[in-house]
Amino acid sequence: MTNSLHRFGRYADVQAALADPHLVPPPAESGPPGSMAWLRGTVARFSAGETHARRRALVESDLARLDPAALRAATESGPDGDARLLVVRTLAEGLGLPDPDAVAKAITVVAGVYFGGEDADADTAVAWLLHQMLGSQQSEALLELAANRIGLLVQACDTTAGLVDNARRVADACPATHPTEAVLAETLRHDPPVRAMRRVAVRDTRIAGTEIAEGDVVILDIAVANRDPQVFADAETFDPERSGPPPLTFGSRPRLCPGRDHALALAAGILDGAPTNHTPDPAEAVSVMVEHVLALAATWTAWDGRPFPADDRIYTPHKAIRRVADHLVDHLAELEARLAGEEPQPDHWPASAITTKADLAPFTPADLDEARSRLARLSRIWVNRLNALTPEQLDHSPGPGWTFRKLALHLSGPVYYADAIGDLGGPT
Numbered sequence: 001m002t003n004s005l006h007r008f009g010r011y012a013d014v015q016a017a018l019a020d021p022h023l024v025p026p027p028a029e030s031g032p033p034g035s036m037a038w039l040r041g042t043v044a045r046f047s048a049g050e051t052h053a054r055r056r057a058l059v060e061s062d063l064a065r066l067d068p069a070a071l072r073a074a075t076e077s078g079p080d081g082d083a084r085l086l087v088v089r090t091l092a093e094g095l096g097l098p099d100p101d102a103v104a105k106a107i108t109v110v111a112g113v114y115f116g117g118e119d120a121d122a123d124t125a126v127a128w129l130l131h132q133m134l135g136s137q138q139s140e141a142l143l144e145l146a147a148n149r150i151g152l153l154v155q156a157c158d159t160t161a162g163l164v165d166n167a168r169r170v171a172d173a174c175p176a177t178h179p180t181e182a183v184l185a186e187t188l189r190h191d192p193p194v195r196a197m198r199r200v201a202v203r204d205t206r207i208a209g210t211e212i213a214e215g216d217v218v219i220l221d222i223a224v225a226n227r228d229p230q231v232f233a234d235a236e237t238f239d240p241e242r243s244g245p246p247p248l249t250f251g252s253r254p255r256l257c258p259g260r261d262h263a264l265a266l267a268a269g270i271l272d273g274a275p276t277n278h279t280p281d282p283a284e285a286v287s288v289m290v291e292h293v294l295a296l297a298a299t300w301t302a303w304d305g306r307p308f309p310a311d312d313r314i315y316t317p318h319k320a321i322r323r324v325a326d327h328l329v330d331h332l333a334e335l336e337a338r339l340a341g342e343e344p345q346p347d348h349w350p351a352s353a354i355t356t357k358a359d360l361a362p363f364t365p366a367d368l369d370e371a372r373s374r375l376a377r378l379s380r381i382w383v384n385r386l387n388a389l390t391p392e393q394l395d396h397s398p399g400p401g402w403t404f405r406k407l408a409l410h411l412s413g414p415v416y417y418a419d420a421i422g423d424l425g426g427p428t
């Protein structure tokens, strides 16, 4: 018998599913110590029952050593730039880990495949992190402690930076100014950085009258539940002054995010940090965009075949990858033409206005691997190309149209296609 996939988006149903002990995060198969598989197999996040409780206690004792107010002060005075690096570096420093900057870089690599997929660089990063934390001492207990410390940093990385990005975007669009805490609280509801969670049934159970058989997969649509009109008045409106029940973005007991106070403090510090004269690095913007898309795509093999509507269009995993890749190719062709003194080719792309049969195809692990190879190469081509340009070429670019700096920053736009699908597998 094949297993079914269920999807819930009503607040009460998602809450009931989160509280159901028969629905657990999909367990991860372990591997040799120091590998990505070992990390997944040893952290609280993918464990259940007593093992989960023991590992969660390890995380909680690490978190108890980190004072949210001190974290906030550290990110507030921290350097501008990639929020993920700042978040992880601040936590690593607070935990007393040597070389927090290198730890932060390694964690961003691990975060890209935390929810699935193979990646040699991530295996190397996990092995390095483990060595950094333990040296040659490797008892079972110490290995479990180190894995959960790495897990804590990975869990914090993309989620907290995603919250900062989303809060900045909505705050920019919001006519009035509000306290940072209120903006963050409403961003967690309105534009959650974790959009879905996945569970698997370890026993037959029932949610909202739906029978769920052992082995069935359940997707909990947090972004939809947070806008449930039964629970939130005027749910589509961003209103930092709203009161009412909490959004489900930090999950729920028994797995309620243990780092929520830390996340809010880190994010508030970054948002309130002294503005600098930082000019965004266009090469970094492109590579961050591609990493973000690939981190989401890693969860799309769980897609059930139903397209996602966004505005007046529909999106699917293949369509999102097609659009991200074509957008990179399109503007690269424009940039190269202008550098060569040619007219860029006229724009005849139907782009996302069409949905092809290929767009509707299932998104398999092989498709994910192909997308990784394709987008990673396109990203490198862009980074190398931009880094080879002189400041003059970047800001006073030849030919008609935007400067090359602006063009590259505009490339972050396709995140939209990927965000329309979101995270189908679980929170980071």
Ligand code: HEM
Pocket (backbone or CB within 6 Å): 025, 044, 045, 046, 056, 059, 063, 091, 151, 152, 153, 155, 156, 157, 159, 160, 163, 193, 194, 197, 248, 249, 250, 251, 252, 254, 255, 256, 257, 258, 259, 260, 262, 263, 426, 427, 428
């Ligand atoms: C806005 C930022 C964050 C969001 C939205 C978020 C969300 C979540 C959610 C929804 C879960 C539960 C997963 C599940 O039920 O399947 C979770 C677990 C977890 N989070 Fe967070 N998190 C954030 C930041 C952080 C930070 C900053 C830390 C650490 C400093 C952290 C550490 C953890 C850990 C260790 C777990 C696993 C707990 C367990 O398995 O019992 N998170 N997070």
